[in-house]
Amino acid sequence: MNKTLLANIDDPRSADLDFYEQNGGYESLRKALPMDPGVIIENVKNANLRGRGGAGFPTGMKWTFASGDPKFPKYLVCNADEGEPGTFKDRPILEKNPHILIEGMAISAHALKSDYGYIYLRGEYPDARVILEQAIDQAYEKKYLGDNVMGSGKKFHLSVHVGAGAYICGEETALIESLEGKKGQPRLKPPFPVSVGAWGLPTIVNNVETLSNLPLLIRIGPEQYAAIGSPECPGPKLYSVSGHVERPGVLELPMGTSLKEIIYEHCGGIKGGKTLKAVIPGGISTPVLPHDKIDCPMDFVNMPKHGSMLGSGAVIVMDESVCMVKVCLRAIKFFEHESCGKCTPCKDGTGWLRRILARIEQGEGHKDDIDLLVSIAGNIAGKTFCPLGDGTASVVQNFVKHFRAEFESHITGRGCPF
Amino acid sequence: MKKEVMQNDLDNKSLFSPVSLRKRYPTLQATLLPALYEAQKRFEWLSLEALEAVSKELDVPKATVRGVATFYSMYKKHPMGRHLIQLCTNISCMLFGAERLVDIIKKHYGVEAGKTSDDGRFSLVIMECIGACGTAPAMLVNTDFHENLTEENIIKILDEYK
Numbered sequence: 001m002n003k004t005l006l007a008n009i010d011d012p013r014s015a016d017l018d019f020y021e022q023n024g025g026y027e028s029l030r031k032a033l034p035m036d037p038g039v040i041i042e043n044v045k046n047a048n049l050r051g052r053g054g055a056g057f058p059t060g061m062k063w064t065f066a067s068g069d070p071k072f073p074k075y076l077v078c079n080a081d082e083g084e085p086g087t088f089k090d091r092p093i094l095e096k097n098p099h100i101l102i103e104g105m106a107i108s109a110h111a112l113k114s115d116y117g118y119i120y121l122r123g124e125y126p127d128a129r130v131i132l133e134q135a136i137d138q139a140y141e142k143k144y145l146g147d148n149v150m151g152s153g154k155k156f157h158l159s160v161h162v163g164a165g166a167y168i169c170g171e172e173t174a175l176i177e178s179l180e181g182k183k184g185q186p187r188l189k190p191p192f193p194v195s196v197g198a199w200g201l202p203t204i205v206n207n208v209e210t211l212s213n214l215p216l217l218i219r220i221g222p223e224q225y226a227a228i229g230s231p232e233c234p235g236p237k238l239y240s241v242s243g244h245v246e247r248p249g250v251l252e253l254p255m256g257t258s259l260k261e262i263i264y265e266h267c268g269g270i271k272g273g274k275t276l277k278a279v280i281p282g283g284i285s286t287p288v289l290p291h292d293k294i295d296c297p298m299d300f301v302n303m304p305k306h307g308s309m310l311g312s313g314a315v316i317v318m319d320e321s322v323c324m325v326k327v328c329l330r331a332i333k334f335f336e337h338e339s340c341g342k343c344t345p346c347k348d349g350t351g352w353l354r355r356i357l358a359r360i361e362q363g364e365g366h367k368d369d370i371d372l373l374v375s376i377a378g379n380i381a382g383k384t385f386c387p388l389g390d391g392t393a394s395v396v397q398n399f400v401k402h403f404r405a406e407f408e409s410h411i412t413g414r415g416c417p418f
Numbered sequence: 419m420k421k422e423v424m425q426n427d428l429d430n431k432s433l434f435s436p437v438s439l440r441k442r443y444p445t446l447q448a449t450l451l452p453a454l455y456e457a458q459k460r461f462e463w464l465s466l467e468a469l470e471a472v473s474k475e476l477d478v479p480k481a482t483v484r485g486v487a488t489f490y491s492m493y494k495k496h497p498m499g500r501h502l503i504q505l506c507t508n509i510s511c512m513l514f515g516a517e518r519l520v521d522i523i524k525k526h527y528g529v530e531a532g533k534t535s536d537d538g539r540f541s542l543v544i545m546e547c548i549g550a551c552g553t554a555p556a557m558l559v560n561t562d563f564h565e566n567l568t569e570e571n572i573i574k575i576l577d578e579y580k
Contacts (some may be wrong), residue, residue, distance in 0.1 A: 084487055085508040086548040118442075123492045124504075124548045126561035159442045164451055164490030167546060181450030181478070183489040199444050242510040242551035251550045301545060314551070330509050335547050340489075 004216045004236055006207065006252045009096040015131050016136040020099040026144055028215035033109045033123040033152040036207040040111035040374035041067060044214075046222035050233045053079055053170070053207035054311045055387075056300030058137065058193040066194040066204045067112055076109050076117040078211055079175060083122055083167040083335060084283035086314035089238035089250050090208040094121070097212070098135035102158065103299040104214035106144055109156040109332040111152040112204055117158040119177050123165050132160050157207065167338035171386045174340065185340045186386035207253045209238055230256030232301040244315035263294065263317055278402070282311025286390030287398035288324075307317040307398075323418035324406050328399040346389035350378040353396055358405060363415030370407050374400055434472050442507065447478050447515075454487055463494040491543075499534040501543040501579040504558040507544050510551035519555055519572055526573055540576070 010411050013019040020026070032040060045060030066074060078101065082090045093101055105117050121129055136158055139145045147155050161179055163169050167179045173187035176198045190309075197203020213235055217225045226234045237255040239262055242248045243346060246268030253266065259281055263269065270276050276291040281298065287308040289296075296306035303310045318327065336350035353376055356369050366372075381393035409417055424509035427516075434453035436445065443449060459494060461468035464487050473480045487493045492537050501522065507516040529535040529542045541545065553565035564575050 044436060082549055083547060086551050087547075088509055088549040088551050094561075122549075123490075124545070124558065126558070127563065157442075162455070165492035166490050178451065179448065180445065181447035181476075181486065182482070183485055202512065232504050240552060243513050248554075280509070316513075316551070317515065322513065327509055327512075330512055334508060337546055395531070 003252045005100065005212050005238060006092055006097065006250065009092055010181050014096045015098055015135060017099060017135065017142060017353040017377075020097075021392045024100055024219075025215075025417045026103055026142075028218040029103050029106050029110075032110055032218050033150055033154060034262040034340045035110075037067065040107070040218070043217065043222045044111070044294065045233055047211060047217050047224075047225040048215060048234055049210065051207055051332055052209035052213075052237070052312075054084065056233065056310060059206065059210055061206060062194060062206075063108075063112060065192070065206060066202050069202040071195075071202050072113070073116055073201060074112055074114040075198045075201060076105060076114040076352050077172075077175065077198065077203055078105060078117065078119040078208055079172065080119050080121040080125075080128070080208045081139065081163055081170040081175060082312070083124075083170050083207070084285060084312045084314060085331075086109060086242055086280060086283050086316045087240055087312040087389070088242075089240040089313060091125065092250050093208055094125060095131050098128075098132050098333075098354055099210055099309060099340055100212045101132075101360060102135055102139050102144065104211035105158060106149060106156055107206070107214045107218060108206070108211055108311045110149075110154055110299065114204065115155045115157065117156060118179060120161050120163060120169070120179060122169075123163045127316070130162060134159070138284070150168050157405075166340075167334075168340045168386070168388060171388070174386065175205060176203060179309075181395055183340070185342045188385055196329040229254030230297060230301065232265050232297040233299050236408050237298070237313055239313045241315045241317065242274075243315075243321040243355075244274065244322075244355055245269065245317045246271055254363075259285065259289075259296050259315065261316060262298065267317075270317070274321070276317065277320045277322055278318045278324065280314075280316040280318075281308050283314040284316070284334065284395065285387070286311040287394055288327075288402060290402045323361075323416055324399055325357065325361050325410050325416065326418070327393065329354065329361050331395050332357055332392065335388060335395070339388060339392075343384040343389060345380045345383040346392065349376055349389070349394055353392065357396075360410050361416055362412070363410065365407075365411040367410065367411060368402065370400060422492055423484075431475060433519075434475055446476050447482075449476060449481065450476060450486055454483075454493055458494055463497050469538075497534070499529075499538050501540050501574070502558075503529075503540055503542045504545045504548065505542065506546070506548045506550065506556050507556070508547040511555040512545075514554045515569070516555040516567075518569060519557075519567060521567060522572060523576070527576070540579070 041063045049059040050056045058212045088212045166184045169176045169184040172186040178184040193203040332354045341347045377396040379392035380389045434456040435449040457468045473483045531544045534541040555567045556565040
């Protein structure tokens, strides 16, 4: 498959506007501007584009809700707060192919009749900020952004809003709070941002990768787009692979490529010829899979059937030497640190889980601790405003489900066997 | 107060939130995050004095400004060293020995996680995933990414920051 999202990123000029134009850049925007906004939304629906941030929500449906709302202005926000541990898929777009995102946003803005856009960029990507701001300046100069986009009369202004280190701001309502200059705490839904978002107005929040799919979708049309990868949720997909593989990195593959193929064919297999133990397939919030359960298509529809989720497509590979209790503990430490403190089950529960996991890892676990972990997890799941609590619960439940014997041996052996 | 922050600067009413920034948003409070970054740059850290100045300029209550400043991990709530080491220890980095690197930094420069070395050279902050998992372990020193860290190369890299 020819690369689109990561086209030409090995070329040192890849972030330059001239270079992007020479390779067909902004032709899709030129094609989209005379199109009726409703037709573009229909195309996105027919192409079956699903949001690449993690939840896989159908983009066309989100857009229909937003465009049906009579309030104006509407805000288009790009979620570039990539913070799910293991995820680094958006970084090459932001740093090496920024114009595909800007073009995608300009097309989306036309479809959504949105005049103002923001790229909510995580503070931990200082290079991306400089590159994006340069790219935006270039796009303004060439009239791809501004009061009269490519002479069409369409207005679209875009700027970068830099976050300041908070995982929770990847959640769309927390992101909106943060954009408004507040603490990034999630809002109760409904109302959803598509009707009541930033400053009380309709706001469409889409991931970097989702928006960067628009130029391709417009160029080849919905039928051809829908023929790429999984029929239920097609298109190109970025997978960021880390951990114990020979060749880690970001891959652009057809949606639905098998996890096994990703690890063994595209990433060269397990590092140093060791044996695979477990894989976290979609960022640390997604359920861990043991080594014998990785023959599954990596897409939004099939992964739940195989006991996990696609999430952000962040594959973390772990070999035989890795202690599952230690990994689970590190994941829960993360959730405790990032809990925004709004919902008690998450705020307190993450700390309880962390303390119990820590004592198990240190060889001081009690014999009932495993059941206690599962019980606490069950009391967090479904009882919080946002999915951070659910993610925490699911991590513990799945590590215990697949590696219970390892937890037990920590307790009976009074220490970590690794 | 830092020398760069002169009284007439504070009088100009758009020191932390310049007009070019304000016109991007429908409210003044929306400029609070960038304004705090600017205040942090000018005051070196977000002292009570800095927070009050931001509160006054943006006409946002002090409690709100303080709440926002303390919510986000990248704002400096206390004075920091000349160079800020932000080392990731999340799972992908942990798998390749990031925790050992914390010990090495501590031993070599006398700086503990969350603290500043006595000579004021380095502050060390443990980060939660900086998006460099494929080239783990990784750290940011100020705004420079350093990836594929090892027990051997980390001191060589940090020694360049005087």
